[in-house]
Amino acid sequence: MIHDAFLVAGKDLRLEWRSRVALNQVAPFALLVLVLFAFALDPDRGLLEKATPGLYWVAVLFSGLLALQRSFSIESADGNRDALRLSGLDPAGIFLGKVMAVGVQLLALEILLGIGVAVLYTTPITGWILLLVTAMVATVAIAAAGTLYGVVAAGLRVRETLLPLLLLPVLAPVLIGSTRAFEAALGGTPSEGWPWVGLMGVIAVLYIVAGVFGFGPLMEES
Amino acid sequence: MNWGYVIASWIVAFGALGAYSVATVLRGRRLSKQVPPEKRRWS
Amino acid sequence: MISQTPTEVTGPTSTSSRVTRVLGFLALVSLGVLVLFGLILSPPDASQGEAVRIMYIHVPSATVAYLGCFLTTIGSIVYLWRKSQWWELVAYAGAEVATLFTVITLVTGMLWGRPTWGVYWVWDARLTSTAMLLLLLLGYLAVRRLPADYEVRAKRAAIVGLLLVPNVMIVRKSVDWWRTLHQKPTLLANGLDSKIEGLMLFSLFTGFIAISLVFGWLIVHRFRLAWLEEQVESEGLDLAIAERRAEALVGEVAP
Secondary structure, eight states, X not given: OHHHHHHHHHXXXXXXXXXXXXXXXXXXXXXXXXXXXXXXSOGGGTHHXXXXXXXXXXXXXXXXXXXXXXXXXXXXXXXXXXXXHHTXXXXXXXXXXXXXXXXXXXXXXXXHHHHHHHHHHOOOOOOHHHHHHHHHHXXXXXXXXXXXXXXXXXXXXXXXXXXXXXXXXXXXXXXXXXXXXXXXXXXXXXXXXXXXXXXXXXHHHHHHHHHHHHXXXXXXXX | OOHHXXXXXXXXXXXXXXXXXXXXXXXXXXXXXXXXGGGXXXX | OOTTSOXXXXXXXXXXXXXXXXXXXHHHHHHHHXXXXXXXXXXXXXXXXXXXXXXXXXXXXXXXXXXXXXXHHHHHHHXXXXXXXXXXXXHHHHHHHHHHHHHHHHHHHHHHHHHHHSXXXXXXXXXXXXXXXXXXXXXXXXXXXXXXXXXXXXXXXXHHHHTHHHHHHHHHHHHHHHHHTTSXXXXXXXXXXXXXXXXXXXXXXXXXXXXXXXXXXXXXXXXXXXXXXXXXXXHHHHHHHHHHHHHHHHHHHOO
């Protein structure tokens, strides 16, 4: 299962690297969102600084959504779904592999956005450990839920509109949690952030378990 | 003094339930005609 | 169009049956009792005034909305486990009826909030999580109503339905923390449970009975309707093929 997961993750990341869509389109979009927030919220009034954690995670969610759409539109083209199903790989392994690939892309996006936020919004950072752990746990949660719902929406004509409707309400707790934890890490008291990390951990585990068991039946269908 | 809100919310609730019920029953009648009787087993 | 054959019609001609007629009659009677006690006989509340009368619908609606969500999750689990269409249709009926009651809960809640708090909406934990519940239900319904084969729709919707209750619980928890870490516990806490007695309690109790009966009646009808919808769809496919064939024949005759 783990071996299959690495195989699928490697394949997805190689595909992504070759096509460079994430690099050439999703990453610039993420930066664009940051600039748009600065236009919407006047930077001189301190609003931007106060809202930074929330804006950061909203930007991650929206650009991550684009990356997810992208990774499933590759999959449904050319009957790739059938190929994966016939390949004899463990469905749970395929799911975990996809989660890993999406997670790596999300992490890259988060690093990019983090640099962007630090430079553009000049935010002081106090709790480094909390910041990093929050980012990791939130990434796993977003990637796991995103992959599961991505497969639910995959291969349908309406998938571009369906995926956000399914995914964003489910990720609302992750948005709340990661934002509060970041607030605690950026100039707050870091100890307030840890319960949120725990909650996001629960979400991550729930979706990984649901994916490992639900992926098989989802792949079976025609 | 708040009777307006009370009446409005009761009307909304009863109206929504009534409209949905009528729609469901009418649609059920219409579809029943299209399904052979042996597929409708409740009585 | 189809049933032109003069066979004896043994099946019922609607989604009602003796059970639903009895259920519907009881629901109507209890709704009448609810109007009598909720709007006329019960006194206004000491702190909320007349607005407390909204609660007699609002609280039971919220309860049966959650009940519908449980039906959806249980139905989805059994469908995934046993491939039972019966349970899949229960899940679908539960979700749609739950959506209706969630909307009623939200609207009556807002109409209660305006006279009580002075605004239609506050970012209170319960209000926010109810709004999120509505969005989660709409997501399930969107998948269930996809224009696709029954198998595809049902299986994908079942995955979403399976996660419905866990999601509702997580959203609830997170929204609770989100609010309570920053301000005092919910505004609703001093709303209903403060001092409730006699006729008011009886009105609320009647509300629970009436709304539960309506819920049960709707679930049965919606379930049967869903069954009919699936039958028509599989029938319709045969019919469409026959019609297309007839069209093709007509086309050949035309010059």
